[in-house]
Amino acid sequence: MAKIELVNVSHSYTPGEYAVRDINLIWDDAVSSALLGPSGCGKTTLLKIISGLLQPTEGDVLLNGQRVNELRPKERNIAQVFQFPVVYETLNIFNNLAFPLRNRGYPESIVKERVREIAELLELTDQLKVNANSLSAAEKQLVSLGRGVIREDLSAILLDEPLTVIDPHQKWQLRRKLKQLQQRFEITMIYVTHDQHEALTFADQVTVMDTGIALQTGSPQDLHNRPEAPFVGYFIGSPGMNIFPASLNENQVQAGDFCYELVSDLVNQVNGQDLKIGIRPEFVEISQAKDSTGLECIVDAVHLTGTSKILDLVGAGLKFKARVDETANINAADTVRAIFPTEKTMIYQNDRLLAPVQQEILL
Amino acid sequence: MKIRDNKAWFFVLPALLVMGINAFVPFITVINYSVLDIFRGLPAIWVGLENYQVVLGDNLFRGAVVRQVQFSFLILLIQIPLGVAIALALPKKGWTATASLVALGFPLLIPYNIVGIIWRVFTRADLGLVPLIFNFFGYEYNLAQNSVDAYWTVVAMDVWHWTSLVVLLAYAGLNAIPDAYYQAAEIDGASPWRTFLYVTLPRLRSVLTIAVLLRFMDSFRIYTEVFLLTGGGPGTSTTFLSDVLVRKAVISFDIGYSAAMSLIYFYFILIISYIFFLVLTSIGTGDSNQPPSG
Amino acid sequence: MTRKRSIWVTLALIAYFVFLALPLLWMLSMSFKTNTEILTTRSLIPQTFTFDNYMEILTTPEWRNSFLVSLTYVGINMIITLVVSLPAAYAFSRYSFLGDNHLFFWLLTNRMAPGAVFLLPYFQLYSAINLFDTPYAVALAHTLFSIPLAIWILEGFMSGIPKAIDETAYVDGYSFFAFFRKIFMPLIGPGIGVAAFFSFLFSWVELLMARTLTGTVAKPISVTLSRSLGAEGWDWGVIAAAGVLMIIPGAILIYFVRNYLAKGFALGRV
Numbered sequence: 044m045a046k047i048e049l050v051n052v053s054h055s056y057t058p059g060e061y062a063v064r065d066i067n068l069i070w071d072d073a074v075s076s077a078l079l080g081p082s083g084c085g086k087t088t089l090l091k092i093i094s095g096l097l098q099p100t101e102g103d104v105l106l107n108g109q110r111v112n113e114l115r116p117k118e119r120n121i122a123q124v125f126q127f128p129v130v131y132e133t134l135n136i137f138n139n140l141a142f143p144l145r146n147r148g149y150p151e152s153i154v155k156e157r158v159r160e161i162a163e164l165l166e167l168t169d170q171l172k173v174n175a176n177s178l179s180a181a182e183k184q185l186v187s188l189g190r191g192v193i194r195e196d197l198s199a200i201l202l203d204e205p206l207t208v209i210d211p212h213q214k215w216q217l218r219r220k221l222k223q224l225q226q227r228f229e230i231t232m233i234y235v236t237h238d239q240h241e242a243l244t245f246a247d248q249v250t251v252m253d254t255g256i257a258l259q260t261g262s263p264q265d266l267h268n269r270p271e272a273p274f275v276g277y278f279i280g281s282p283g284m285n286i287f288p289a290s291l292n293e294n295q296v297q298a299g300d301f302c303y304e305l306v307s308d309l310v311n312q313v314n315g316q317d318l319k320i321g322i323r324p325e326f327v328e329i330s331q332a333k334d335s336t337g338l339e340c341i342v343d344a345v346h347l348t349g350t351s352k353i354l355d356l357v358g359a360g361l362k363f364k365a366r367v368d369e370t371a372n373i374n375a376a377d378t379v380r381a382i383f384p385t386e387k388t389m390i391y392q393n394d395r396l397l398a399p400v401q402q403e404i405l406l
Numbered sequence: 407m408k409i410r411d412n413k414a415w416f417f418v419l420p421a422l423l424v425m426g427i428n429a430f431v432p433f434i435t436v437i438n439y440s441v442l443d444i445f446r447g448l449p450a451i452w453v454g455l456e457n458y459q460v461v462l463g464d465n466l467f468r469g470a471v472v473r474q475v476q477f478s479f480l481i482l483l484i485q486i487p488l489g490v491a492i493a494l495a496l497p498k499k500g501w502t503a504t505a506s507l508v509a510l511g512f513p514l515l516i517p518y519n520i521v522g523i524i525w526r527v528f529t530r531a532d533l534g535l536v537p538l539i540f541n542f543f544g545y546e547y548n549l550a551q552n553s554v555d556a557y558w559t560v561v562a563m564d565v566w567h568w569t570s571l572v573v574l575l576a577y578a579g580l581n582a583i584p585d586a587y588y589q590a591a592e593i594d595g596a597s598p599w600r601t602f603l604y605v606t607l608p609r610l611r612s613v614l615t616i617a618v619l620l621r622f623m624d625s626f627r628i629y630t631e632v633f634l635l636t637g638g639g640p641g642t643s644t645t646f647l648s649d650v651l652v653r654k655a656v657i658s659f660d661i662g663y664s665a666a667m668s669l670i671y672f673y674f675i676l677i678i679s680y681i682f683f684l685v686l687t688s689i690g691t692g693d694s695n696q697p698p699s700g
Numbered sequence: 701m702t703r704k705r706s707i708w709v710t711l712a713l714i715a716y717f718v719f720l721a722l723p724l725l726w727m728l729s730m731s732f733k734t735n736t737e738i739l740t741t742r743s744l745i746p747q748t749f750t751f752d753n754y755m756e757i758l759t760t761p762e763w764r765n766s767f768l769v770s771l772t773y774v775g776i777n778m779i780i781t782l783v784v785s786l787p788a789a790y791a792f793s794r795y796s797f798l799g800d801n802h803l804f805f806w807l808l809t810n811r812m813a814p815g816a817v818f819l820l821p822y823f824q825l826y827s828a829i830n831l832f833d834t835p836y837a838v839a840l841a842h843t844l845f846s847i848p849l850a851i852w853i854l855e856g857f858m859s860g861i862p863k864a865i866d867e868t869a870y871v872d873g874y875s876f877f878a879f880f881r882k883i884f885m886p887l888i889g890p891g892i893g894v895a896a897f898f899s900f901l902f903s904w905v906e907l908l909m910a911r912t913l914t915g916t917v918a919k920p921i922s923v924t925l926s927r928s929l930g931a932e933g934w935d936w937g938v939i940a941a942a943g944v945l946m947i948i949p950g951a952i953l954i955y956f957v958r959n960y961l962a963k964g965f966a967l968g969r970v
Contacts, residue, residue: 096589117595127862129590133608142604146595180864190594208864408796417791418803420784421851424843429810432821495713504958508951509717511897512724515950517905517922520943523934524727533742535726566723574897575853578890578961582860612856620849623812630907661820668813675812683805 045106045120045198045231046072047093052102054088062088063255066102070199070248073229075222077242080252081278086235089252090201093233094121106198120198122191124205128183130175136162137171140189147194161189164224181213185220192224199231206241218245239279251275267323270389271396276321282353285327285363289318289390296320296390296400299360300338301383303390303400312397319391320400324353326387327365330380331373337380345375356381440665457666466642467650467667471674474626474647477561481625484565486618489572490610493580494602496573507577510570522634525563529635549636553643556636560644563631568624572617579613580606615686619679626675647671730940738936753941763942766924769835771949773910773920774903776839781846781899782892788847789854790880794863804855807848818844819912826913833915841913842903849902850895857891858884893960900953904946921946 047070055061063085070076078086091097092104095116103110111119131139140158149157162168165185170178175186184205191200202221206214222245225232236242242249243263250260251274259271270276276284287298294310296303298320305313330337340358347369354365354373358381365381367373388400440457461467497503516524529536529549536559540547549555583606591601607614629648632638638645651667654660730738731753733746741747757763791797792804818841826837861884869879885892910920925942928935954961 094593096592116589116593121593123590123593125586125590127584127586127864129586131604131608133604142596143594146597146600187590190590208862208868408794410797411795412797414791414795414797414800417787417795421788421807421847424780424784424840425807425810425847427825429818429844432818432825433813435821436818492713492716495709504955506717507958507961508954509720511901511950511954512947513720514901515904515947516727516943517925517946518907519922519925520727520939520946523936523939524723524730524943527730527738527936528723528726533739535722535742535744538742566720570720571898574894574961578857578894581961582857582888582890609860612859613853616849616852616856619808620811672813676809679808679812680805683808 046070046108047199047231047233048103048105048108049089049092050103050105052089052092052099052104054092054097054099054101061255063092063099063252066257068250068257068260070231070233073231074248075225075232075234075246076248076250077234077236077246078250078252079236079239079242079278081237083254084252085255086252087203088255090123090203090233090235093199094123094201095119096123120194120196122194122197122200124184124187124191124200124202126204126207128180128187128208130178130183130186132174132176135172135174136167136178136186139175139186140193143190143194157193157195161193164192164227165189165220179210179213181209181217184209184217188221188224192228192230197228197230199233200225202232202234204236205234206236206238221245239281243279251278253278268387269396269399270321272394273319273321273391274394276323276389280323280325282324282364282366284321284323284389286319286321286391287361287363289320291318301359301361301388303385303388305390309390309398313392317391317393319394320383321389321391322363322383322387324364324366326384327363328382328384329354329365329367329371329373330382331377332380335380335382337382339378340381342373342375342377342379345373354379436665436668440662440669453662457662458670460663461667461670466645467647469642470645470647470650473642473645477628477646478622478625480561481564481568482618482621484561485569485572485621486614488565489569489617490576490614492569492573493576494606496577498581507574510573512570513567514570516567518630519634521563521567522631525559525566525631525635529559551640553640556640556644560632560635563635564625564628567631568621572621575613575617576610579610583609611686615683618682618686622679622682623675626678727940727943730936731944733937735933735935735937738940750937753937754945756938757941757945762919762924763921766919766921767945769914769918770904770910770920770922773835773838773842773918774900774949776835777842777846777903778896778899780839780843781850782896784843785847785850785854785895789851789858792851792855793858794866804851807851811845811848819908822909823912832913833917835918837913838910838918838920839903841909842906845902846899850899853895853898854888854891857888861887889960893957896957896960897950897953900950904950 049066049068052066053061053064066089078089080086088097092099095104095111095114095118098112104112106119116123131142134142137158140161141154144154144157158171159168162171165188167182167185167189170182175183178186187205188200191197205221206217209217218241221232221234224230232246234242234245243266247262248260249263249266251258251266251272253274259266259275261269266275266279270279270284273284273286277286289296289298291297291313294305296305296313296318301320303320328337338359340356343355343357343362346353346355349369351369352367352371352373354367356363356365356379363381373379383400385400390397390400441452441455496506513521528534529547531537531548531550537547547555549559587605587609588601591605596604627648628646629652632644632646633649636644638649651664651671654664654667725744729744729746732749732751734748734750734752737743737746737748792800822837822841823832826832826841831837831840865883865887866879869883874883907922911923911926914920914923921942925939928938928942
């Protein structure tokens with residue numbers, strides 16, 4: 044059982060260039076979480092720092108409150124599953140699973156017992172004698188996972204894009220197993236991926252990263268409804284959030300023809316630097332009635348996604364996307380009216396969320 | 407797993423074309439010669455397996471076979487572990503790595519006759535460094551008269567000459583092992599020895615198979631260096647198979663006889679190599695009948 | 701992996717390199733001595749330092765020509781070998797097809813035969829197609845053992861790369877050739893480096909065929925060398941100098957392929 048904390052962690056591989064910067068994150072015991080971000084954002088680096096394969100150039104790594112920067116991976120009771128399945132090719136499944144226990148000197152009777160238990164959970168019992176090399180990629184990953192959970196003193200499992208080479212139709216099976224194991228053993232699981240779908244369906248807590256910085260940590264709903272940085276809004280959701288540059292007029296923020304009045308306590312915080320407004324396509328309200336409120340715009344294109352329609356809209360001085368139900372009878376070149384509802388529209392300053400809009404002014 | 411696709415033959419075709427002309431046809435020619443009795447000017451006479459019988463009954467030949475087998479196995483025993491050990495110890499990058507690699511290449515690039523000649527001077531009782539060193543430790547080293555000295559000098563010369571080959575192969579093989587394997591082993595708590603046994607060695611298997619087969623084949627055919635170093639002596643203590651083949655072929659100029667001996671020689675190598683091949687490619691996979699794979 | 705290197709390991713490594721160096725130093729010193737000195741005195745540092753041996757090699761057209769000839773056929777051999785072996789090795793590595801195992805082993809058997817076995821047939825063959833006494837004859841003859849070795853080495857390295865990489869590349873839209881050149885070849889870098897160097901090496905030092913298949917025009921170094929092994933006794937100094945010079949092209953080659961030999965991509969890095 045473990046609570047993992049990163050305090051002011053930064054790491055540079057080459058002096059002056061940071062792979063990750065000022066990371067302050069907490070993973071509570073038994074949480075299932077994901078590190079989500081595009082390639083090169085530093086998530087693998089962070090994973091290595093947590094597992095001990097890498098020592099951060101700055102900051103502290105804490106396990107259950109204790110600083111473990113100097114501890115080697117095997118002393119941290121952490122397991123890791125890699126992108127490409129790693130198995131010991133000259134050993135069969137039984138011996139693969141037994142490997143971590145035997146290395147630590149467990150008596151053979153306990154080894155046998157644990158291996159059978161894990162094998163059953165992984166549904167590999169009838170393949171124990173099979174040589175690990177002849178397994179499919181998904182089975183190999185299961186074995187990797189097995190080697191991790193077989194240790195009773197396990198604190199956390201770290202997974203580095205483990206589904207990368209798995210066939211699509213086996214991916215969901217593997218994910219299901221992962222979730223099962225995580226819940227059963229109540230292990231902290233940190234899942235690194237660039238696939239938001241994987242992260243959002245697997246994890247209860249998601250941390251979005253970009254260029255070495257942890258932008259936001261929260262539940263999938265939080266990330267969806269209240270992205271704290273434009274990048275988070277843009278990265279999550281498909282399509283991602285609409286983001287527009289905005290300008291400040293005294294106590295009003297304006298993007299295109301959409302104008303919002305700032306409530307009094309916000310006025311002090313706004314200094315006009317790098318203002319942006321964002322709204323998710325699924326929150327944009329579209330109405331075809333001629334007399335509805337909302338700003339007029341023209342449908343440039345309609346994309347079908349199977350369960351909905353995505354409209355490319357041009358109007359009110361902006362270009363943006365909106366999502367409507369698939370039954371909506373809207374076609375290209377139609378004129379519709381769009382509303383950005385207040386609580387769903389976000390104001391960003393210097394790439395940090397100021398607040399959702401509370402009052403709209405129509406011009 | 408591999409895809410079954412006979413169209414893959416197209417990939418292999420260019421290689422086969424070259425090899426077909428170069429290898430298959432000439433080989434058949436030789437087999438042809440081996441069952442004939444050919445004398446200059448006279449038509450060839452079919453003698454069946456007579457040539458083979460004469461070769462196998464020859465004492466010099468038999469003695470050389472035993473000596474040769476001993477020698478090759480000794481070479482393998484020394485060079486393979488030594489080569490791997492050195493490859494493990496070499497620096498992985500930087501100028502020291504480059505310098506080491508280049509230095510390792512030196513012994514390999516010297517023509518065999520020059521190797522023999524250099525070692526001859528190197529070990530001469532009156533002129534060489536080796537006798538000097540031995541004398542310093544109180545041993546009377548004499549290559550020309552002492553069979554043991556001669557034999558082990560040949561071994562030392564071969565180790566000096568060819569271990570680099572194993573090192574280079576192993577080094578390249580080691581560098582092709584992805585980091586993730588070592589990281590996983592570390593997380594699994596494996597000791598350095600167990601990491602070597604279960605991660606490094608299995609992944610070196612294809613490279614080691616090549617090294618073993620190469621060194622076996624080449625040491626089994628060793629000729630020039632030994633000939634120039636010891637001439638086969640003292641006596642027959644360093645007379646290996648190639649030496650016998652050349653002597654008989656040159657002296658007797660009997661094409662049929664030489665062809666037969668060549669082929670026997672070849673089959674020896676073939677059979678033992680095949681055994682090595684089968685053993686090495688099936689260790690631990692439970693998957694025999696597969697070409698070496700990493 | 702940060703493992704503290706024990707002092708013993710470094711010492712052992714140095715000891716091995718000293719072992720390698722001694723005969724080389726001896727050869728180097730011989731190359732700067734006169735024949736008389738070589739045959740009469742035992743010394744590491746030449747008493748009468750001379751460049752004569754090198755001068756003889758570098759100024760005699762025969763020597764220069766034979767260096768060129770040797771470099772030529774070795775180069776041709778390397779090119780043919782690599783071009784032909786890469787696709788073949790790929791086939792063996794990724795596909796199973798009728799007769800593949802037998803073919804694979806048969807290839808290597810061609811390297812097993814004592815050179816003498818193929819001498820006469822080659823002599824007849826290359827004379828017949830008019831390639832006798834050209835570097836091409838030797839280059840082609842050498843492919844006998846070059847190609848099988850290259851295929852074996854390359855196959856070993858190729859099989860160490862998971863097929864998943866091939867598939868991911870196709871999904872990402874690479875054509876086969878683009879995949880092979882940009883993704884695959886860098887990954888098997890060490891294999892290519894080794895295969896290239898070994899093709900060079902075994903062709904460079906091969907004596908029998910080089911001598912048999914050439915006459916007066918394309919005389920390789922081995923033949924010119926044997927002049928120094930004349931009846932009056934060996935021209936030790938020149939032989940040693942030749943040995944030193946013979947190392948140079950190969951050493952340059954290693955230097956150029958060193959990046960291939962060193963660590964390739966670490967799989968699993970994102």
